[in-house]
Amino acid sequence: MDELEELRRALEGAGIRLTHQRMEIYKEIKSARDHPSVEVLYERLRPRLPTISLDTVYRTLTMFVELGLVKRVYGKDPVARYDPDTSCHHHMICKECGAIIDFDWPDVSELPIPDNVRHLGQVEYMQVQLVGTCKKCQKKGGKKR
Amino acid sequence: MDELEELRRALEGAGIRLTHQRMEIYKEIKSARDHPSVEVLYERLRPRLPTISLDTVYRTLTMFVELGLVKRVYGKDPVARYDPDTSCHHHMICKECGAIIDFDWPDVSELPIPDNVRHLGQVEYMQVQLVGTCKKCQKKGGKKR
DNA sequence: TCTTAAATCAGAATTTTTCTTAAAAAGTAA
DNA sequence: TTACTTTTTAAGAAAAATTCTGATTTAAGA
Numbered sequence: 001m002d003e004l005e006e007l008r009r010a011l012e013g014a015g016i017r018l019t020h021q022r023m024e025i026y027k028e029i030k031s032a033r034d035h036p037s038v039e040v041l042y043e044r045l046r047p048r049l050p051t052i053s054l055d056t057v058y059r060t061l062t063m064f065v066e067l068g069l070v071k072r073v074y075g076k077d078p079v080a081r082y083d084p085d086t087s088c089h090h091h092m093i094c095k096e097c098g099a100i101i102d103f104d105w106p107d108v109s110e111l112p113i114p115d116n117v118r119h120l121g122q123v124e125y126m127q128v129q130l131v132g133t134c135k136k137c138q139k140k141g142g143k144k145r
Numbered sequence: 146m147d148e149l150e151e152l153r154r155a156l157e158g159a160g161i162r163l164t165h166q167r168m169e170i171y172k173e174i175k176s177a178r179d180h181p182s183v184e185v186l187y188e189r190l191r192p193r194l195p196t197i198s199l200d201t202v203y204r205t206l207t208m209f210v211e212l213g214l215v216k217r218v219y220g221k222d223p224v225a226r227y228d229p230d231t232s233c234h235h236h237m238i239c240k241e242c243g244a245i246i247d248f249d250w251p252d253v254s255e256l257p258i259p260d261n262v263r264h265l266g267q268v269e270y271m272q273v274q275l276v277g278t279c280k281k282c283q284k285k286g287g288k289k290r
Numbered sequence: 291t292c293t294t295a296a297a298t299c300a301g302a303a304t305t306t307t308t309c310t311t312a313a314a315a316a317g318t319a320a
Numbered sequence: 321t322t323a324c325t326t327t328t329t330a331a332g333a334a335a336a337a338t339t340c341t342g343a344t345t346t347a348a349g350a
Contacts, residue, residue, distance in 0.1 A: 018347080019296095021297085037337090039336095051298090051300095053301095054337095055300085055301095055339075058337095074223070078223045078224060078225050078306070078307075079223060080337085092262065092268070094266065105259055108273075113275065116249070117250070119280065120237045120280060121277055123277040124277040124278075127274050127276075128271060128272070128273050128274075129271070129272050130270075130271050131268070131270055131271075133267045133269075137266070138267060161327090162315090162317075162327065164315080164327090164329085165315090166328085166329075196330070197330080198330045198331065199306095199330095200307085200308075200309085200329085200332095201328085201329060201330075203306095203307065203308075204308090204328090204329090223306080223337070224305090
C-alpha cells in the first residue's frame with residue numbers, strides 16, 4: 001500500500017493540492033527518527049530538491065501539524081521540531097545535547113485524563129516529558145556544548 | 146521567613162553575587178502564575194527597574210534554570226517560558242491562545258520511572274503535557290489567536 | 291490545452307536569543 | 321572609607337529562527 005496514501009487523503013479532505021514539495025517533505029519527516037527541526041529537514045531535502053526554500057518547509061510542516069499528520073515538539077531550545085509518530089508515546093529530552101528520544105509507558109498512556117482536568121478544556125493528546133541527561137552525554141561526562 | 150532565602154543560598158552555593166536585578170527578577174518570576182516569557186517578565190520589571198536590559202533578564206533566567214530555581218518550558222510557540230514551581234506538576238497547553246495551565250495528577254506523579262527508560266539516561270524530572278483547547282478558547286469557538 | 295486559484299521561491303522583514311564591550315557595581319583588604 | 325579586583329550590567333550589534341511580500345510557477349479542473 002502506498003506510503004503517501006495518508007498524505008493524499010488528508011490533503012484531499014482539506015482541499016489542498018498535492019505538490020512535489022509536499023510529497024518529498026512528507027516522505028522525509030515520516031522516515032526521520034530524530035525529531036528534526038525545519039533547518040535539519042531542509043538540509044536533508046536539498047540534495048533532492050536543490051531549489052526548495054526554507055519557507056516552504058516551514059509552511060508545509062505547519063500545515064502537516066494542522067492536519068494532524070505530524071506533531072510539533074520542543075526540546076531544550078526555542079526551536080520547533082517535528083515528530084512523525086502521532087500515536088501516543090513519550091519523550092526523554094537531553095539537557096546536554098538536545099536529543100529527543102521516544103519511549104513507551106503504557107501505564108500512563110492508558111490512564112484516563114482525570115476529572116479535575118476536564119474543566120481546563122478539551123484535551124487532544126497527552127505526552128510525558130522526561131528531562132535529564134541521555135546515556136551518550138553521561139558517558140562524555142561534565143558540561144558540553 | 147525571608148522569601149529570598151532560597152535565592153541567597155543558591156547563589157552563595159554557586160559563588161554568584163546577589164545583585165539588585167537578580168532579586169527583582171527572582172521575586173517577579175516567583176510570583177508569576179502564567180509561565181511568562183522573558184519579554185513579558187521584562188515588561189513587568191520595567192516600571193520598577195527602568196534601565197534593566199532584556200539581556201539581563203535572559204541571562205538571569207538561564208542562570209536560575211541551571212541552579213534549579215525555576216524550570217524552562219515551551220508551549221505552542223518557539224519562545225522560552227519560565228515556571229517558578231519546581232515541584233512535580235503538569236501542564237495543559239492551549240493550542241489557540243498559548244496558555245500554559247498547571248494541574249496535579251498524583252496517579253502519574255507518584256509512578257516510578259519504568260525500567261525500560263533507565264537505559265535512556267538519567268532523569269531529572271518528569272512532567273505531563275496535555276495539548277488541546279482551553280476553556281476560554283472553547284467558548285470563543287472557532288479559530289482565533 | 292486553457293484557465294485560474296493556489297503554491298513556490300527568493301529575499302526582506304520580524305522576532306527571539308545571544309554576544310561584545312565599556313561602564314557600573316559588588317566584594318576585599320588595607 | 322579608599323583603592324583595587326572581579327563580576328555584573330546596559331546598550332547596541334549580531335546571530336538565529338520564523339514569517340511575510342511579491343513575482344513566478346504549478347496543479348487540477350473546465
